[in-house]
Amino acid sequence: MKKALIASTSTVFGGTFLDYLLPTITEHFASVSNLVFIPFARPGGITHDEYTEKVKPFFKQLNIEVKGIHQFENPIEAIQNAEAIFTGGGNTFVLVDMLYKYNLLDAIQKAVESGTPYLGTSAGSNICGLTMNTTNDMPIVYPPSFRTLGLVSFNLNPHYLDPIDGSQHMGETRETRIKEFHQYNPQSVLGLREGSWLEVLGNKITLKGDLPARLFQQGKEPIEIETRTDLSNLK
Structure with a gap:
């Protein structure tokens, strides 16, 4: 049975790495003693070793060894x-490029579909959608394809930000960018706010966390999706 946590972020404001997800991750990885970490997204350009070392202390408290x-x-x-598999955040273009380089995309998809517990944060969540086209990241490398894992039947926009009333910023909002996406792509896009995540158990997809998510569908006005909503039929 497919079992995945798809989180907007690894760290919420004022918190420490993954602490807001501790009870959920503890349950999610209850029978796990070893975990494979995918550090390819390299936030801030840190090395794969540095990123892996950053992750280890959190999982050590759960008696899970990370490699x-x-x-x-x-x-x-x-x-x-x-x-178990954990894919961390950083730059989605770099992450996807490396997954294709090592032919890992299909291997991860098959493993998760077969029941290997998966955790993704930020870029590691972006790749759970049908494509990576709704990432916020700069295209600093060019992957062979934008197709990703397809663990859910829609696209994701982690770190979703609402327009700020009174802001003097003249650039495009996240909502504007997603509307641009829908000029060329039909699939729905779920904007995950900080501290929100999706729980995938088999074919059931549930929004979790304290905040609602923002749902964008082609040809429709965006709507708010309340936490604990079942999104299993969303496409």
């Missing part, structure tokens, strides 16, 4: 044998 995917001689085999 970075870059530390395996055979990355595909590592995914196939993984007890």
Whole structure:
């Protein structure tokens, strides 16, 4: 049974790394003792080793040992044998480019579809949608394709920001960018605000966290989706 947590962010304002998700992750990885971490998104350009070391202390408190995917001689085999997978945030273009470079996209998809627990934050959540086209990141590299894992049947926009009343910023809002996306693409886009996540259990998808999400659908006005809403039929 597919089992995934798709979180907008790893760290909420005033918190520490993944602390707001601690009870949820504890339950999600209850039977896990080893985890494969995918550090390819490299936030701020840190190394894969530095990113992996940053992740380890959180999981140590859960008695889960972390090893970075870059530390395996055979990355595909590592995914196939993984007890659990965590893909961290950073730049989605870099992440997807590396997943294609090592032929890992299909391996991750098959593993998660077969029941390997998955956790994604930020860029690691972007790749759970049908494509990565609704990322907020700069295209600093050019992946072979924008197709991603398709763990949910729509696209995601983690770190979704609402327009600020009275702001003098003259650039496009997140809502404007997503409307541009819908001029060329039919799938729905779910804007996940900070501290929100999706829980995927089999074919059931539920919005979790304290805040509503913003749903964009082609040809329709965006609407608010309340937490605990079942999104299993969203496309």
